[in-house]
Amino acid sequence: MSRHLLSVDSLTRDHVDHLMRLAARMEPIAQRRQVTRVLEGAVLGNLFFEASTRTRVSFNAAFCRLGGSVCDTTGFTFSSMAKGESLYDTSRVMSGYCDAIVMRHPDQGSVAEFAAAINVPVINGGDGPGEHPSQALLDLYTIDKEFARLGKRLAGAHVLMTGDLKYGRTVHSLIKLLSLHDPMRITLVSPPGLEMPSHLVDLVASRGHRVEQRDSLASDFSDLDVVYTTRIQKERFTEEMSESFAGISEEFVVNRAFLDQRCSDTTIVLHPLPRDSRPGANDLDVDLNGDPRLAIFRQTDNGIPVRMAIFASLLEVDELIEQELGPVRWFVPKRLGVDDREL
Template sequence: MSSHLLSVDSLSRDYVEHLMQLADRMEPFAQRRQVTRVLEGAVLGNLFFEASTRTRISFHAAFSRLGGSVCDTTGFTFSSMAKGESLYDTSRVMGGYVDAVVLRHPDQGAVAEFAEATQVPVINGGDGPGEHPSQALLDLYTIEKEFARLGKRLEGAHLLLTGDLKHGRTVHSLIKLLSLFGPLRITLVSPPGLEMPRHLIDLVASRGHRVEQRESLANDFGDLDVIYTTRIQKERFTDEMSETFAGISQDFIVDRAFLDKRCSPTTIVMHPLPRDSRPGANDLNVDLNGDPRLAIFRQADNGIPMRMAIFANLLRVEEYIERDAQDVRWFVPPSYGVDDRTL
């Protein structure tokens, strides 16, 4: 395993399973039952040159809950890159300041280029339409936890990936990660022109999985175990594409009616967030709020233990995590949301 986390391509099944076991150990700290200071004195550089709420704050919170401190920068405006500084120079300078870096950048491949200039661990927080490996890890962790609760197994499961499969870096990383397990049945549904890249379909099929592409959600999915839907990535559209996709059909929306009519009572619904809740956005419908099949907030919560596990592994402190752990002294609510429900 590299000292960086740049792509799912570098991960083995054994390593992924180890990270999930490590994330389980992080649950008492992530759920605010206990405190650990295993990274006390360590500093994280959280460099986000593209919009983010969950990923940036999740990484910040994960490092902090391990006892470390965080230096943040957001956007190009307040960075020396606005003055023409190269990724190489920024990387080398940051390596002298911090003990780990999380980088999000709008250009595919930019995080890997950044990592070439430093020996401190670098984590890819999303590189344009490329990859988002930590999101894929927390997604798989979520699927495993949901399946354990429902008495299901990942082997033989049927998963539906839908939405913008062309530009969605989360689904690019997830489908590659899923291909390490299985065998699985994976159905892909997206608006025309936003299909999953062919090389990813071929990769998954070559590993013995059944991959099916459909043109709409107007079919029954009674044996479906997981729906993973993604936002239409309009910020990555050209002007011509914006005109082409201005009126995407409502046939690609996952809502309560679709779940009730075409899926099973135990189908779980996931989304990497943010979901576009504006009218006509063609994203996961808010009418599922409060539905126990909706796992998106449990999924987001799982980002903390998984990212804590990634930090603990890359910074080699796994054996010290539970040492001197203490119970928290502040108020922690019994649940985080007002309508949290599980199946």
């Protein structure tokens, strides 16, 4: 693994497999059954110039569970970039303060530009419509865990990606990550104008995967293993595009009726969140809450061990974890959510 995590392109299959194994070792710590201080004294700089809840807090929690501490900056208004400071200057300054940096920025390629000036590890927390590599890794980890529970294998699986495939950076990273594995079937369904970029479709197909593009969910998906649905990224639209996509059809909504009528009892549903739960938003429907096929909260929980694994690997303490473990002394509930089910 390189000194930064900016894109899935920097990962080989061996790197991915190592991170998956390392994340599994992190689970007792992430689930608050054990503690470690392996990063005691280390400082994480979180630079988020675009709205975030899950990614920012998840990275914070992951670093803290390894014993480190966090310095947070959110929004351009509260940074020196509002005064015209360059990415180069900001990165060099922050490298003097922090041992690792997570950055989210609205412009594609900005995090790579930021990282190019320094040797302190930088993790891409999302660069506009570009990539979100840590999200793809936690998505893959979730799929692996869900498949293990269901007795399935990733090789030959059928994965549906639907929603905003043009601007959804999570699907850009995930489809590249899946393409490193044995051949599978990937179906892409999006509203017209929001299709997966053609260079990603070509890349995946060139690696031996079967890729299909459709314009509707009105098909038989009874052999479907995974539904990965995304929010329409309206914040990336021009004014003209906003008018064109003002009324996204309900035919692209993943809900209980879609799963019951077109999928199977073992199809799992993923979403990178946040989902827009307001009436008429036509995002992943809340009528699936409580359904065991809905894996979105197990998915977010998995972000902690995966991001812990990323930090441990980049900061080269992955071999020290076993030496630093101790028991948890505070109260931890058996189920985090009142609606969580035992699976």
